[in-house]
Amino acid sequence: MNIADRYAAVRRDLHRAYDDKLSPQVIDEVLDANIARAEERATVKDFLPVTVGRATVEDLADLAADGYGGVLKERPEVLFVSAHNAGRAQLAAAVAKQLAGNNLVIRSVGLNGGKTPAPEVITVLEERGVPLDGLYLEGVNPRTVHLSDVIVLMGVTETPNVPGKRYVHWPIDDPVGASADKIRAIADDVEDRVRDLLVELGVLRAAS
Known part of the structure; x- marks a missing residue:
């Protein structure tokens, strides 16, 4: 370089x-x-x-300093990881973006490649009023990810080749190919877990 x-x-x-x-x-x-x-x-x-x-x-x-009490705090970063970045990780990224806004750096990645959300996942996000601009549609590599504060492994056990301060496992079913009702239940589970994580990181907006 x-x-x-x-x-x-x-x-x-x-x-x-x-x-x-x-x-x-x-x-x-x-x-x-x-x-x-x-x-x-x-x-x-x-x-x-x-x-x-x-x-x-x-x-x-x-x-x-004047506007932020003398402290310039770096935004926390979360990386959501699933098998193909088509369902769980994209759900989590979109919900996190809706809840945290610009207070959090959010990325998602598929261990086996992929950056396109499944159509049925998009449908459920639209039903819930979750903006699709929270979907992560770029590739991820160590240079762009840097040291994520939290790497969330969703339905996978292997860790990605990117650095993280902390890894958490969320045992969430794959919504891709599931029925609409099943995807809605998975989305509820994802949102509950995302909310808890954002509260822990101190970035959940008061209006949410």
Whole structure:
């Protein structure tokens, strides 16, 4: 990875962690200013993305101090894992997005690949009024996931090749191919578990 790619990765990390507290434009401006200063002074540039990233976090914390009690807290991140990312993990991701909003970084992954929710799962989400923009439709790799605060294993025992602080197992049936009533019952179970997790992480919105 060249230095431009490493700066781009730092930028993505900062947006993912802090753009619920500060605008993306402010984050970019502070980062770009730090990059420019560092590039002007440095003779060896190999470690600049790391040092620039740390300096930017410190500067952003100073900017956020007045509105956030002097603390710039990184958003927690949860990764939902199922076999094919078509049912359980997508249900959990969509419900978590609806409940936590922008207070949580949410991703989902299938151990055996896949990023397309099953049509019957989408139907039940629509019945429940869960916005489909909470579905996770991108691939996941260690660089984009980083260190998830919680990795939720749903109906699988193998852990994904991504880092996590804590792993939890939810024994939830696969909704793909099940009857509508069965999927509704699974969705109820998923929502109850998601709510408990979000309360534990301190990100459940009061209005939910």
